[in-house]
Amino acid sequence: MGKGVVKFAGNPVTLKGNEIKAGAKAENFKAVKQDLSEFDFYRDTEGKVKVISIAPSIDTRVCSIQTSYFNEEATKLSDDVEIVTITVDLPFAQKRFCGAEGIENIQVVSDHKDLDFGEKYGFIIHEFRLLSRGLVVVDKENIIKYVEYVEEVGNEPDYEKALVEVRKLI
Numbered sequence: 001m002g003k004g005v006v007k008f009a010g011n012p013v014t015l016k017g018n019e020i021k022a023g024a025k026a027e028n029f030k031a032v033k034q035d036l037s038e039f040d041f042y043r044d045t046e047g048k049v050k051v052i053s054i055a056p057s058i059d060t061r062v063c064s065i066q067t068s069y070f071n072e073e074a075t076k077l078s079d080d081v082e083i084v085t086i087t088v089d090l091p092f093a094q095k096r097f098c099g100a101e102g103i104e105n106i107q108v109v110s111d112h113k114d115l116d117f118g119e120k121y122g123f124i125i126h127e128f129r130l131l132s133r134g135l136v137v138v139d140k141e142n143i144i145k146y147v148e149y150v151e152e153v154g155n156e157p158d159y160e161k162a163l164v165e166v167r168k169l170i
Contacts, residue, residue, distance in 0.1 A: 004149065004151065005151070006125075006132055006149060006150070006151060006152075006153065007151065007152045007153065008125060008127070008128070008132075008152075008153045008154070009153075009154060010152070013125045013126065013127050013128070013132070013153075014125070014126040014127060015122055015123065015124060015125065015126070015132055015149070016118070016119070016122070016124040016125075016126045017115075017118055017119040017120065017121060017122035017123060017124050018119070018120060018121070018122050019122040019149075020121050020122055020136065020144055020147055021144065021147060022144050022145055022146055022147055023143065023144065024143070024144050025142060025143060025144070026041075026050075026136070026138040026142045026143065026144050027120040027121070028040065028041050028042040028142075029041045029116045029117040029120050029121070030114065030116050031086060031109040031110055031111050031113075031116065031117055032091050032109060032110040032111075032112065032113055033091065033107070033109055033110075034091045034092075034094050034095040034098065034108065034109075034110075035091070036091055039084075039107070039109040041084075041117075042142065044082075044107070045082040045084065045138075047080075047140055048080055048081060048082035048140060049078075049080055049081045049082070049137070049138070049139055049140055049166055049169045049170055050081075050082050050083075050084065050136075050137070050138040050139075051070065051081065051082070051083045051084070051135065051136075051137055051138075051162060051166060052084050052086060052117075052121075052135065052136040052137075052138065053066055053067065053070050053083060053084065053085045053086070053106075053135055053157075054085075054086055054087075054117075054121075054123050054131050054132065054133060054134045054135065054136070055067065055085065055086075055087050055131065055133055056087065056088070056125070056128075056130040056131055056132070056133065056153060057087055057088070057089050057130065058085075058087055058089050058093065058094060058097045058108070059089065059093065059097065062133070062154060062155070062156055063087065063133075064097075064101065065156060066085075066133070066156060066157065067085050067097075067101070067103060067106075067108065068101060068103065069159060070083045070085060070106050070159075071083075071101075071102075071103045071104070071105045071106050072105075073159075073163065074105035074106050075105055077166065077170070078170040080140070080170050081166060081170060082107070083105070083106040083107070084106065084107045084108075084109060085106055085107070085108045085109070086108075086109050086110070086111050086117050086131065087108075087110065087111070087130075087131060088110065088111050088112045088115070088118075088129065088130055088131055089110055089112065090110060090112055091109075091110045091112075094108045094109075094110060111131060115129075117131075118131050121136065122149075123149070125153070132149060132150065132153055133150040133153050133155070133156075133157060134147070134148050134149045134150050134157060135147070135148045135157045135158070135159075135162045136148075137162050137165045137166055137169070139169050140169070145165050145168075145169065146161070146162055146165040148161070148162065
């Protein structure tokens with residue numbers, strides 16, 4: 001589904017950045033790991049099927065559910081799958097959250113510094129400088145296979161639809 005009208009707490013918001021579509025090449029992006037080192041999408045997920053799980057903040061109920069869901073799913077999928085959760089939370093908050101919630105099977109990275117991911121993938125909520133909620137599935141050759149921009153940011157994404165796409169690729 002394309003960007004369309006995205007709502008935050010029932011109110012329309014403006015998504016900035018380039019809308020992406022299935023079939024396009026996934027752009028490389030940089031983010032910040034929890035130890036403050038650089039996350040490089042191509043380098044750190046090379047040779048893997050990738051699930052990018054996008055959320056506004058891990059400190060909210062739905063974002064926490066989404067992150068925990070993928071942490072659990074990661075144990076059921078092939079080692080050829082890399083799940084990356086990206087938010088604009090500071091790496092310190094992400095590290096605290098992951099430690100408290102036992103998130104250890106996925107990478108959780110921050111787009112707070114440059115919004116590089118948000119800009120290249122079209123997920124920046126202009127009004128709040130947060131990322132909108134969504135999912136992106138990318139194959140081993142960095143071709144986008146599935147994109148979901150969740151219409152209401154407070155709702156969970158369609159996990160199963162994304163995982164069907166992942167299973168086709170492994």
